[in-house]
Amino acid sequence: MQTNTRSAIDALFVLSQSAHSPFHCCKYCEDTLKKAGFLALPKNEPISLTPGGKYYIDLYDATCIAFTVGKKVSAGKKLPKLRMITAHTDWPSFLIKPQPELTQGSYGKLNIEPYGGAVYTSWLDRPLGIAGKVCTKGKDAFHPVTHLIDSKKPVAVIPGLAIHMNPEINKGMQLNPQLQLLPLVARLGADEKSDYFLHYLELLTGCKAEDILDYELFLYNADPGAEVGLNGEFFSCPRIDNYSSVQAALSALLHADTKEDHICISAFYHNEEIGSATKQGAGSVMTMDLLKRIFAALGFSEEMLSCTIAEGLCLSLDVAHGLHPNYPDKNDPTCQICLGDGVALKLSARQSYATDSSYVSVIEGICRQHNIPYKKFVNRSDQRGGSTLGSITSAKLAIPCVDAGVPILSMHSARELMACTDQEALCALAAQMFRG
Numbered sequence: 001m002q003t004n005t006r007s008a009i010d011a012l013f014v015l016s017q018s019a020h021s022p023f024h025c026c027k028y029c030e031d032t033l034k035k036a037g038f039l040a041l042p043k044n045e046p047i048s049l050t051p052g053g054k055y056y057i058d059l060y061d062a063t064c065i066a067f068t069v070g071k072k073v074s075a076g077k078k079l080p081k082l083r084m085i086t087a088h089t090d091w092p093s094f095l096i097k098p099q100p101e102l103t104q105g106s107y108g109k110l111n112i113e114p115y116g117g118a119v120y121t122s123w124l125d126r127p128l129g130i131a132g133k134v135c136t137k138g139k140d141a142f143h144p145v146t147h148l149i150d151s152k153k154p155v156a157v158i159p160g161l162a163i164h165m166n167p168e169i170n171k172g173m174q175l176n177p178q179l180q181l182l183p184l185v186a187r188l189g190a191d192e193k194s195d196y197f198l199h200y201l202e203l204l205t206g207c208k209a210e211d212i213l214d215y216e217l218f219l220y221n222a223d224p225g226a227e228v229g230l231n232g233e234f235f236s237c238p239r240i241d242n243y244s245s246v247q248a249a250l251s252a253l254l255h256a257d258t259k260e261d262h263i264c265i266s267a268f269y270h271n272e273e274i275g276s277a278t279k280q281g282a283g284s285v286m287t288m289d290l291l292k293r294i295f296a297a298l299g300f301s302e303e304m305l306s307c308t309i310a311e312g313l314c315l316s317l318d319v320a321h322g323l324h325p326n327y328p329d330k331n332d333p334t335c336q337i338c339l340g341d342g343v344a345l346k347l348s349a350r351q352s353y354a355t356d357s358s359y360v361s362v363i364e365g366i367c368r369q370h371n372i373p374y375k376k377f378v379n380r381s382d383q384r385g386g387s388t389l390g391s392i393t394s395a396k397l398a399i400p401c402v403d404a405g406v407p408i409l410s411m412h413s414a415r416e417l418m419a420c421t422d423q424e425a426l427c428a429l430a431a432q433m434f435r436g
Contacts, residue, residue, distance in 0.1 A: 008423040009235055012247045013225045016239050020131035020150050020220040022062040022270050025089040025243070027148060029064045029250055029268055030056060036254050038066060049297040057290065060280040061133060061146065062089055062270035065290055066253055072260040075299025082312030083434050084265040084399065085252060086282065086389045087245035088272030091238075092116035092412045094123070094181065096130070096217040101197050108186030108196050110156065112177070115218065116273030120175040122413040123221070127154030128183060132217035136207045144213055149204040154222040156183035183219060221414040233420060234339065240416040242272070244406050244423055245317030252430035263294070263308075264434045272318070272389055282389045288397055313362065314401040315433050316354060316390030317426070319416075320344035320377045322407030335378035337407045340419035342373025343429050346388075346403040353403040354390030363402045363429070366436060372428045373421075377407070404429065 019025035034040065038054040041047050049055065051073050056066035073080040094112040102109040131150040138145045158181055163169050175181055186196055198209045205212065225237030246268055253266040271281035278284065295305040322344075323336045337344045345360060346353040360376075367374040379385035390403035406422040 002424070004427075005420050005424040008247070008251075008427050009227070009420045011251065012235070012240075012244060012423055013237070015243050015247050016225050016237050019089075019239075019243070020129055020222075021133075021148075021218045022089040023133045023148055023216070024131055024150065025246060026058065026062050026064045026268060026270075029066070029246070030058060032250060032254070033064075033066050047293055047297050049294065051298075059286055060270070063268060063280040063286070064089075065265065065267045065287065066250075067263060067265040067294065068253065069294075069298065070260040070262045073263060073298060078261070079300075079304055079308050079311070081259065081262045082265070082308050082399070083262055083436070084267065084312065084314040084393075085249040085317060085430055085433060086267045086269060086314060086393055087249045087317045088242045088269050088276075088282070088389060089246060090116070090270050090273050091241055091243075092118035092273055094118070094177075094183075094219045096197075096215070096219070098214070101194055102182060103188060103193050106188050107184055108188045108192070109182040110185055110197060112182060112219065114177050114181075117412055119410070119413045120177065120181060121173070122410070122415065123181065123219075124158050124160035126157065126414055127222045128156040128158070128219045129154055129222040130156065130217055131220055132215060134201055134205050134207075134215040134217070135213045136205060137211040137213060147205045147207070149201070149217075151204070155200075156185045156219060158183050223415060227420065228417075234417055235420050235423070236415055236417050238415050240406075240408055240418050241319045241411055242317070242405075244319060244408075244418065244426065248423070248426040248430040249317055251427050252434050256431045256434040259435065262434065267393075269389060276389065276392050282392045283396060285396070287393070291397070309397055309399050312399050313359060313433075314354075314390070314393055314397070314399045315363065315430065316388060316393060316401055316403045317405050317430070318346075318388040318390075318403065319405045319408045319411060319418075320346050321379070321385075321411060322409050322418075324409055330380070330383075332378050332380050335376055337375040337377050339407055339409065339417070340421055341375050341407065342422060342425040343367065343375075343404050344377040344407045345374055346390075346405065347376055347378050348385065351391050352385060352387035354394050354401040356400060356402075359400040359402050363404060363433075366432050367429060370428065370432050372425050372432070374404075374425070374429075 221238040276283040394401035
């Protein structure tokens with residue numbers, strides 16, 4: 001494996017193993033940025049910026065927006081060039097409900113709620129961990145304390161049903177998430193039928209049960225990623241959707257040789273898998289609000305911001321459906337991409353992917369100029385397909401945008417598959433986005 005491919009896959013592996021919830025992904029990005037000299041900005045106070053500076057801001061624990069300011073960016077000179085890359089920090093999973101303890105015989109289970117469109121069967125018989133945030137009593141009711149917690153080991157499993165008890169199971173099965181997807185977490189004694197999960201949270205937070213107020217806790221696949229294939233050409237891993245994009249966007253901002261007249265932004269949003277229409281999602285006004293604050297702090301007017309946005313460019317990164325070797329009829333007959341073909345440029349007539357030939361051509365030109373492999377991807381005409389951040393971001397900011405990402409198999413499964421070389425290609429495209 002070539003050095004650049006190895007570096008990209010190793011970085012993706014570390015991210016996948018380090019960030020077991022969207023909150024941990026946000027913290028991972030912030031910790032990495034801080035080590036690289038980026039300064040944290042407050043969300044509730046005026047900000048001060050200088051040309052040549054590097055900054056990030058945490059918004060609601062699960063969204064992080066980071067940016068660099070070129071050394072020659074200042075009021076009174078020509079308008080800066082705006083370059084933006086977006087990715088999302090969440091993935092389909094299961095959220096643990098309040099009062100989650102359920103018992104069946106001597107078993108302790110947790111009541112869960114699906115988050116996003118997970119492939120249910122892929123979660124059966126997996127070693128599952130628990131990660132997210134827990135809020136406890138603070139100095140007053142308006143200032144609870146937030147704890148990021150991670151079991152850091154498998155503590156749950158959703159057991160499948162033996163074929164002897166369902167002989168028709170290989171003919172297809174439907175799983176009711178309220179009945180068949182409840183994770184088993186404990187073997188209970190006679191006096192342990194209640195509050196066993198609350199007591200577990202006591203151990204993870206170091207707080208008393210009566211001080212625990214609320215939580216947002218996700219199940220995660222605790223299996224590590226692995227290179228597979230006769231030559232190790234594939235990477236099988238949980239959370240490729242969308243940590244492949246997070247890693248590329250983060251690496252681009254950290255390592256790209258940005259131009260002196262550029263403002264380069266990498267935005268890591270929560271809640272894409274449930275539509276983005278939240279305060280911390282790409283459909284929020286928070287990005288425009290932050291841009292207004294950035295431009296005001298640099299001495300530019302709001303009209304100058306509008307002019308800069310109109311001439312800017314956003315690259316929205318999210319995975320695409322690769323050609324499936326066992327279901328080739330599920331892909332478009334001409335606009336398909338195999339794992340290993342490079343970056344997928346995603347197009348859609350209904351604009352579920354940001355589609356504007358003037359700006360797709362820009363990204364295509366970057367790929368050709370720098371020998372970055374790519375192919376154009378379109379869904380079958382009789383399949384609706386998914387949607388992602390591109391059109392949402394473009395509509396909120398009125399910024400030209402293009403959707404792209406690595407092709408994968410088993411999208412939304414508890415474990416997904418990509419080609420190692422595609423991560424290198426995505427990182428190269430993201431880096432060149434900030435250099436142009």
